[in-house]
Amino acid sequence: MDPDLLALLRGADTATVCNAIEMVQGRRGFSAFTRGTMICSAPDEPPIVGFAVTARIAARAPSTEPPDVVRARRMAYYRAMHDGPKPSVAVVEDLDFPDCIGAYWGEINTTIHKGFGMAGALTNGVVRDLGDLPRGFPVVAGSVGPSHGFVHVRSLGERVTVLGLEIAQGDLVHADRHGALVVPPDVVAGLDDGIRRLRETERLVLDPARAPGFDFAAFERAWAAFEKART
Structure with a gap:
């Protein structure tokens, strides 16, 4: 990614980028965003910006696959996260949603992903260890919880859905x-101007509105x- 574009996007909140996309498109109606209220582990840090590396997990029940298969997929998951083009974002759909119980994102897993050079994580699942997560790796999650449950990786690299966003x-x-x-790829070149x-x-x-003496006449103007x- 162009360094200037990356700096621009990391300096603008997601609401601003949402509006700027409509500015570039010249119309309202942009809809490729999440629905509902999410939890951000580091609300005062810059936004997460990067290319998605996707996976699916589950945690409410143990995997029914052989342990060596489960471990091999877990290692393949970490390899994919390590090798993804930078800047990258771990985008992980929890298949238990809306009844997620397994906090895949805690101190150990976030530290591993940050060590891989990733920018952060986005999930509809659970985050924990809020006082111990490393700085510089925000997690935007669906909920907060105390346990990892029976969390295991189910698939890699597929299209995922996180709170309504594909x-x-x-x-x-x-x-x-x-x-x-x-x-959207077709607005990237215009985002700076947007x-x-x-x-x-x-x-x-x-x-x-912030100036002294602001009244209705000033508002109308x-x-x-x-x-x-x-327009």
Whole structure:
């Protein structure tokens, strides 16, 4: 990824990127984002930005496969996470959703993934060890829980679904405390200008609203300028 684009995306929250995508597309209706409220292990850190490395897990019951098969798939999982193009994001669908009980993301697993050079993790599953997770590897998860259950890897590299958002291997993901989205490939080249224009347009309302003496007349003038800039 272009370093300037990466810095731009890491400097903008997911809500801003969502609006900027619509700015580039020239219309409302962008819908490739998560639904519902998610948990972010590091809400004050920069957003997670990177290419998805996907997997599926389950934890409510032990695997019925032979132990050597389970271990081989687990090692293949770690190899895939290690080898994914950087920056990369671990995107893991918990097949037990909405009744997830196994915290795949704890101190040990997050530290391993960070050591592989990954940017963070996105899951509909469970995170734990909130006081012990390494800095620089946020986890955006569906819930918080205390146990790992019978967690095991079920598949690798397939299209997954995380809180309503479908994500394919290699998709460009942006995630923070607001949730996550997939950046459409056809808007990437225009995101720099889109984010800049979005921020300029928002200031047409924000600057007057923050100034002393803001009243309804000032609001009307600001809103008229705001609407004109958006059309």
